[in-house]
Amino acid sequence: MAKTIAEINEKIRKGKAVVVTAEDVIGIAKEEGTRRAAQEIDVVTTGTFGPMCSSGAFLNIGHSKPRIKLGGGKVYLNDIPVYTGIAAVDVFLGATAIPDDDPRNKFYPGEFNYGGGHVIQELVAGKDIVLTAAAYGTDCYPRKKLETLINIKDINEAILFDVRNAYQNYNVAVNVSEKVRYTYMGVLKPKLGNANYSTAGQLSPLFNDPYYKTIGVGTKIFLGGGIGYIAWHGTQHNPAALRGDNGVPRRGAATLAVIGDLKQMKPEWLVGTSMLGYGCTLTVGIGVPIPILSEEILRYTAVTDADILAPIVDYSEAYPQREPDILGEVSYAELKSGSIKVQGKDVPTGSMSSYPKAVEIANILKKWIEKGEFLLTEAVAPLPGVESGLTSKPLKERPIVE
């Protein structure tokens, strides 16, 4: 019964492809069995919508008259510093950048109300952005100062390029200490006052293809409300992570580097985000289609929250000190019940990642495919898998000897 991507695309073109979300496939597989479900279903769509800090955008703002070399100079977009260590009028706007005069955590916990992620959202929304630049001046780029409004519709390129998104599994954060901890996993109340997790679980792209049998370099995806591509495996990609019998990683494992034209994305799917006491970031919407090439692939997509385990990690001591200890494991079904047991205590749960938005993404992608607007792609190279031996290594500090 094995299908090919070309065959599935033929059905998509004819408007005959059977597309279901990674949530709906669970019931179908249960009712009809994986064999029949695999014959009927052509594509399963996934989705995730969570804060993803390794996000950013490359912008080419066009050459001013006279010319200015921003490379090596200082450039701000709405007071947010951008990276200029590239060519004359290319800059990189990072999601976590904050204004030079932001008080940060000087008044603890810092609010971090506006940063790079917010500029990306405003840029995508078509708002004018204030660019201020100071350069050193050269013979061919004589100008030293530039102050102007820019708009996404006028600049040459705006490319979203996120080097680590869509983490395959993540920690459940708790705080065993006596005081509140402000983390990238939200506000953690003392003495196991709450537990925060961050994943779409059964809808999340990489949980539905745990061994990366269909998702690879070149895979066309939903990115930020538009079309994007998987560019590479993401940073800290760790396919060797501990896995359950179902193949699903029980620790943070694979990650994706993704790229796409920011000009066709939408502000509701790239949301500037503020983490109290931690910093600014960007909440990114990603959806990956999974072609049902075999019964095995279908079986992976039928994974449920009850089948996915995550480690519970103390963010007051173990995480900051990089200790490997965990306080136990818990399934996403338990996390979504609203309360989990940690060290004998009932701990209420909250999420950093939006499940309703993940559902929406999976449904949008489904609709695109059903309408024949979105064809699937063959991966041009696989993501490094378990056999690659690739692991995410900690930093081993070495003394600097002159």
Add this chain to the structure above:
Amino acid sequence: MNVSRRIVLHFPPNMTGQPVVSRLVKDFGLTFNILRASISPGQEGLLVLELSGEQKNYDKGVKYLTEAGIEIQSLSQDVVRDESKCTHCGACITVCPADAFSVEPRTRKVLFDHNKCVVCGLCVKACPPRAMLLYF
């Protein structure tokens, strides 16, 4: 008939020195529970109360407050959620001391119950997309 309502009182600067709440108790037989207070002499004051008592006494008490120049708002108007900004992530749920947020089991959307809100403001800064707004 007894009523119990959560209200926000805005005191003009000249009223902050007066024993307004004790008159509600003494003259109208109402009971109160202070949820939040910000009152300094000579400045505009704010008092968030749960005010309870018989309906006719409650109405008289509210009339007294209004005539005294105190502006009354219902509490639910004070912390509001900007629905266009909320992403339904759930970062607010465990931060709220009053259990005003809950998850709708089927859609997993985050519901905000104004009636449970005690206007502490903890959710305002803990909300990643800054969808919770505090209005005074």
